[in-house]
Amino acid sequence: MVEVKILGSLEIVVQGNSITPTAPKLRQILALLAIHSNSVVTITDFVDEIWGGTPPRSLSTTLQTYILQIRKLLRATGNREAGENELSSSIITHPGGYLLQTPKSTRKDFEDFNESVGKGHQKMLSGRYGEAVDLLTDALALWRGSALVDVHRGSLLDSYAVKLEEARLVAQILRVDACLGQGCDLQLLPELNSLAGLHPLNEKLQYQRMLALYRSGQIAESLQSYRNFYAAMMEQVGIEPSPQLRELQEAILNSLSALSRPSSSEETHKVISGLLRRSP
16 A cells, blocks of 8 residues: 655555655655646646756756666565555656656555545535534545645645645535534534634634624624734725625524524525525
């Protein structure tokens, strides 16, 4: 079994043994190859990632040396495992680049994460909140820290890590919504307070936090949260909060009964928006 882990520190595991190099450049190259395993990583990609578009004069020799060192590492591990290392001698030279060949059974934590999040989202759409919470909790448990936290990142790895962190936030927001659908409002507040602190201008998190505060009986805190968010938006962005957030504030001020029913923030928004539009 081959495992590629990048949701935290970089780990390349074969038959339960780590073969992750310690040298920074080798880690960077292996991370790029592993993320795109079974696809060619071009010389241009290596130049952009490792040297920022300004390659050394001896580019070909330098890159070949790095690849050779990784191949030696893989072969040495293969020898220790008595030939069981499925990655041994599997960096293939292609015209214009290199390819890390891995078996179909290879597990990549970021692919497992995306798959579980997708399934959790589908459960959300069908109103199966308990199953959605389980899937999204399992997906988020794959994270062991910031993506590629111990790898020096050039433009390509940095862009990929940013996309993964954005997907992580989406999964966190989806999980909170599924929990709201189950009525777990009070239990969510520590997590929501933390997420809102990390992403102070995220309106979705603000909506969820206001809703959870209201349902937990903390009405004054919910309204104060809106006022604080309004001030931050005006000061930092120069615009008011979205109509959805303003409608939630109005619904709280009017103590609409629909707010207290266990439902996701999306469902709550649809209900209170319809009620407010019909009101005189």
